[in-house]
Amino acid sequence: MRRLTISIDDDLADTFDKLVNTQGYANRSEAFRDLLRAELDSQRLQAYPKGPCVATLSYLYDHHERQLAMRLAHMQHDHHDLTISTTHAHLDHHLCIETVILQGRSDEVRAFAESVLAQPGVKHGKLHLVSLKA
Ligand code: NI
Structure with missing residues (x-):
C-alpha cells in the first residue's frame, strides 16, 4: 500500500x-x-459503455397491478442471458420487492434495467452497476 x-x-x-x-x-x-x-x-x-459489468436492479411493485408480475417474469426470461438470479419478497398484501442480479454488457444491462423500471406500477427502482473492465 x-x-x-x-x-x-x-x-x-x-x-x-x-x-x-x-x-x-x-x-x-x-x-x-x-x-x-x-x-x-x-x-x-x-x-467502455459496452464493457462487461455486474449489477443489481431493485424495485418495488404492486402485484395487483394488471399483468405486471407476469410481464416482469417475461422480461427476465427474454433476457435470461443477463439475469443471474432474482429474489422476491412479499412486503404486504399489495407490495413486492424484487432484486435482480445481472451480468453482461453494460449497455445491455442498462437497457434491460430501464425497460423494467419504465413498466407502469414499478416504483422506487434503482440500478447499481459495477464495471468489470480493468
Ligand atoms: Ni410478492
Whole structure:
C-alpha cells in the first residue's frame, strides 16, 4: 500500500470529515478509497459503455397491478442471458420487492434495467452497476 498526502481547503476538509462520520467510515482513508473507486467506476462505464459489468436492479411493485408480475417474469426470461438470479419478497398484501442480479454488457444491462423500471406500477427502482473492465 502506498501513502498519499493531499492538501484540500478547510471547507472541503470539514465537509469530507462530516461525510466520513455520517457514513460510518472507520477513517478518512477508507472513505477516500470508496470515493475514488466510485469515480473510477463511473469513468470506466463512460469509456467502455459496452464493457462487461455486474449489477443489481431493485424495485418495488404492486402485484395487483394488471399483468405486471407476469410481464416482469417475461422480461427476465427474454433476457435470461443477463439475469443471474432474482429474489422476491412479499412486503404486504399489495407490495413486492424484487432484486435482480445481472451480468453482461453494460449497455445491455442498462437497457434491460430501464425497460423494467419504465413498466407502469414499478416504483422506487434503482440500478447499481459495477464495471468489470480493468
Ligand atoms: Ni410478492
